[in-house]
Amino acid sequence: MIHTPSTLSVVVFALFVASTLGLSFYFAAKTKSAAGYFAAGGQIHWFVNGVAFAGDYLSAASFLGICGLVAFYGYDGFLYSIGYLAGWVVALFVVAEPLKRLGKYTFADALNSKFQSRGITLSAGISTLVVSIFYLIPQMVGAGALIKPLLGFSHEAGVVMVGVIVVLIVATAGMVSTTYVQFIKGSLLVVFSGILTGLILFRGLSVDDSPESLQPQTILTQKDGTKIVNGNPLGRGVGISELRPVGHIRKLPDGRRTTGPLSPASYLATLQRSEIVTWKKEVTQTESGELVRYIPQVTPGEKLLRPGNSPTFKGLQTNSLLARLDFISLMLALFGGTASLPHILIRYYTVKNQSAARLSTVVGIAVIGCFYVLTLFLGLGAMTSGTLDLTDSNMAAPLLAKSFNETLFAVISAIAFTTVLGTVSGLIVASSGAVVHDLMTSVMRIEMSDHSKVRVGKIAAVLVGIVAIILGILFKGMNASFLVGWAFSVAASANLPSLMMLLFWKQTTKQGITAAIFVGMLSSLTWILLSAETFEKVYKFSAAQAAEFSWVPFSQPGLITIPLGFLTLVAVSLATQTSQVSKQESLVGL
Amino acid sequence: MAGLEHRATYPVAPEDEILASRNARYGMVLFVTYLLFYGSFVVISAFWPEVMAYDALFGVNLAVTYGFSLIAAAMILALVYAWLCREK
Numbered sequence: 001m002i003h004t005p006s007t008l009s010v011v012v013f014a015l016f017v018a019s020t021l022g023l024s025f026y027f028a029a030k031t032k033s034a035a036g037y038f039a040a041g042g043q044i045h046w047f048v049n050g051v052a053f054a055g056d057y058l059s060a061a062s063f064l065g066i067c068g069l070v071a072f073y074g075y076d077g078f079l080y081s082i083g084y085l086a087g088w089v090v091a092l093f094v095v096a097e098p099l100k101r102l103g104k105y106t107f108a109d110a111l112n113s114k115f116q117s118r119g120i121t122l123s124a125g126i127s128t129l130v131v132s133i134f135y136l137i138p139q140m141v142g143a144g145a146l147i148k149p150l151l152g153f154s155h156e157a158g159v160v161m162v163g164v165i166v167v168l169i170v171a172t173a174g175m176v177s178t179t180y181v182q183f184i185k186g187s188l189l190v191v192f193s194g195i196l197t198g199l200i201l202f203r204g205l206s207v208d209d210s211p212e213s214l215q216p217q218t219i220l221t222q223k224d225g226t227k228i229v230n231g232n233p234l235g236r237g238v239g240i241s242e243l244r245p246v247g248h249i250r251k252l253p254d255g256r257r258t259t260g261p262l263s264p265a266s267y268l269a270t271l272q273r274s275e276i277v278t279w280k281k282e283v284t285q286t287e288s289g290e291l292v293r294y295i296p297q298v299t300p301g302e303k304l305l306r307p308g309n310s311p312t313f314k315g316l317q318t319n320s321l322l323a324r325l326d327f328i329s330l331m332l333a334l335f336g337g338t339a340s341l342p343h344i345l346i347r348y349y350t351v352k353n354q355s356a357a358r359l360s361t362v363v364g365i366a367v368i369g370c371f372y373v374l375t376l377f378l379g380l381g382a383m384t385s386g387t388l389d390l391t392d393s394n395m396a397a398p399l400l401a402k403s404f405n406e407t408l409f410a411v412i413s414a415i416a417f418t419t420v421l422g423t424v425s426g427l428i429v430a431s432s433g434a435v436v437h438d439l440m441t442s443v444m445r446i447e448m449s450d451h452s453k454v455r456v457g458k459i460a461a462v463l464v465g466i467v468a469i470i471l472g473i474l475f476k477g478m479n480a481s482f483l484v485g486w487a488f489s490v491a492a493s494a495n496l497p498s499l500m501m502l503l504f505w506k507q508t509t510k511q512g513i514t515a516a517i518f519v520g521m522l523s524s525l526t527w528i529l530l531s532a533e534t535f536e537k538v539y540k541f542s543a544a545q546a547a548e549f550s551w552v553p554f555s556q557p558g559l560i561t562i563p564l565g566f567l568t569l570v571a572v573s574l575a576t577q578t579s580q581v582s583k584q585e586s587l588v589g590l
Numbered sequence: 591m592a593g594l595e596h597r598a599t600y601p602v603a604p605e606d607e608i609l610a611s612r613n614a615r616y617g618m619v620l621f622v623t624y625l626l627f628y629g630s631f632v633v634i635s636a637f638w639p640e641v642m643a644y645d646a647l648f649g650v651n652l653a654v655t656y657g658f659s660l661i662a663a664a665m666i667l668a669l670v671y672a673w674l675c676r677e678k
Contacts, residue, residue, distance in 0.1 A: 075653055075654070075657075078654075078657055079657075081657075081661070082631075082657050082660050082661065085660070085661055085664050086624070086628050086660060086664060088664060088668075089620075089621060089624045089625075089628075089664050089667065089668075090621065092617075092668060092671065093617035093618070093620050093621040093624075093667075093671060094617060094618070094621050097610070097613060097614065097617065098614065265647075265648035265649065265650055266648075266649070268649075268650045268654055269648065269649030269650050272649070272650070272651060302643055302651065305651055305653060305654055306639065306642040306643050306651060306653040307635045307639055307642060307653060308639055316635070316636065316639050317639060324636040324637060327632070327635065327636050328632055328633075328636050331628075331632045332632075335628065354613075354675070355672075355675070355676065358671065358672040358675055359672055361668060361672075362665075362668040362669055362671075362672045365664055365665055365668045366665045366668070369661045369662070369664060369665045372661055373658060373661055376654070376657075
């Protein structure tokens with residue numbers, strides 16, 4: 001599809017982003033020191049902090065990715081909403097308070113508080129870097145998906161633009177995701193998503209049974225790079241064409257043509273009994289080049305509103321054991337992933353006491369939960385709005401907003417964009433922190449003055465930014481939430497075993513932790529890189545070839561690699577118990 | 591540059607050990623409760639997906655109803671936790 005920008009959208013977007021950035025710089029300038037930053041945090045009301053939680057956590061993956069998955073595949077996208085939120089239960093009930101009692105607030109700090117081990121620092125530092133980069137990819141992909149319909153730029157140009165802005169911010173002023181800015185972003189994201197959901201319900205559902213809505217579409221990318229879309233060169237005008245937007249209802253219950261406004265329950269119940277045109281993608285290599293065919297299929301709504309309609313989980317409907325294991329694996333990774341993300345728990349501690357911390361987490365969970373309920377309606381609204389771009393599921397939510405109102409579209413894109421800026425900045429800062437503090441200072445024992453540390457940190461930030469840009473371009477078209485699912489799998493495999501066992505098993509040794517982190521991280525990464533999904537979507541093999549070449553039986557590693565991390569930790573800890581006991585004996589002079 | 595220094599100190603209020611143990615027990619009970627609810631959802635969806643198509647509430651199927659219930663349960667249990675852990 002070709003997207004043309006409107007002046008109003010661009011102006012509203014630019015004003016919104018500029019004011020959010022302006023606020024960030026203002027607060028960053030006021031809080032000169034880290035202590036000053038956290039002292040301010042200690043005075044913040046638990047409600048404000050709670051909404052800031054949501055603003056911090058909800059990224060492009062949630063807004064763009066989940067809506068896109070639901071729009072294209074139905075309920076399987078909503079599984080991510082359920083899993084992401086369930087992860088907060090692990091974080092709140094199991095991990096947060098014991099971690100705070102250790103007096104430490106990040107994964108790496110907590111591990112090192114007990115052991116002071118270079119091995120742990122090395123493994124935790126690398127784990128932070130790897131997970132941060134995996135988390136960065138979908139944000140950059142999401143940014144490209146936002147810029148395209150808004151400004152008409154290519155995906156690549158959008159990714160470069162975001163990368164350059166963020167690197168400039170991080171390397172010069174150092175944007176701090178302050179509680180105030182995150183509170184504003186969190187509130188606006190939920191409020192405007194609520195407005196969009198209200199508009200979807202008010203518009204109701206209508207039938208489009210025109211012959212065109214059931215015509216297959218094709219893109220032929222010729223060997224010289226030019227594209228032929230639906231038989232004509234890509235473009236707008238006579239003799240040239242572009243992909244038609246899609247997303248139509250073929251049939252409503254009781255033969256109706258339109259429903260008018262609907263309540264949330266009626267909307268879902270009506271869709272369940274409708275027939276909707278969904279699209280299947282087939283890629284083949286021909287003599288003229290790569291041919292992508294989009295084939296329309298009339299799908300009953302009841303199939304779309306239960307698990308098993310996406311390519312990832314369609315095996316659920318066919319009694320395939322491997323598909324079931326794949327599904328359980330993903331849900332386990334999402335459940336264990338939130339608490340395992342390197343810096344997700346920091347905001348839990350920026351209030352003055354335990355009671356305020358708990359209340360702010362309750363508010364955070366409530367806001368995030370409400371938002372995730374809305375994602376189902378946003379996705380289904382996009383599925384039936386006739387605005388979907390077949391080449392990119394990440395654009396479903398912005399294009400849906402555009403179908404209602406240009407200003408709403410501009411505001412929602414701006415909110416999503418500033419969310420991406422905030423998340424990407426935070427991740428780049430976390431990665432460069434891991435490089436400077438963990439890898440260079442603690443492990444490699446490179447002596448640096450504070451001034452040098454900041455300078456090296458900025459260079460590391462630029463390098464990570466460049467890597468993020470390259471990966472954001474390479475992973476174009478992949479759904480943002482799907483990519484974050486991978487990050488969760490690596491985080492849960494690498495970090496969760498160490499975190500849980502450190503908190504709850506006294507016989508954990510430093511060797512056990514180091515081994516568990518490395519084994520969990522390497523096994524989950526290897527699994528992902530050798531899976532059928534990666535062969536198809538990243539290495540660009542056909543589905544049949546990908547199934548043949550993949551080394552692993554299913555694509556989501558969590559079911560195997562998370563327990564593997566636990567087993568490794570237990571085995572290595574038990575094997576290194578003697579050295580721990582001997583050291584303790586020698587310490588007390590035995 | 592704030593943020594690079596992830597070892598900064600945070601304001602910490604002192605905590606009663608007995609209260610902390612009590613809260614940890616509450617947390618574990620609530621966690622296990624949610625785990626059973628979530629685990630059942632995962633197992634039913636994996637092994638009996640046709641059950642998820644049954645109508646549940648207001649004409650909406652079990653898959654969607656159960657999904658919304660999981661989200662609601664997380665919010666409710668978080669509230670229960672905050673209430674249980676209050677200092678008496």
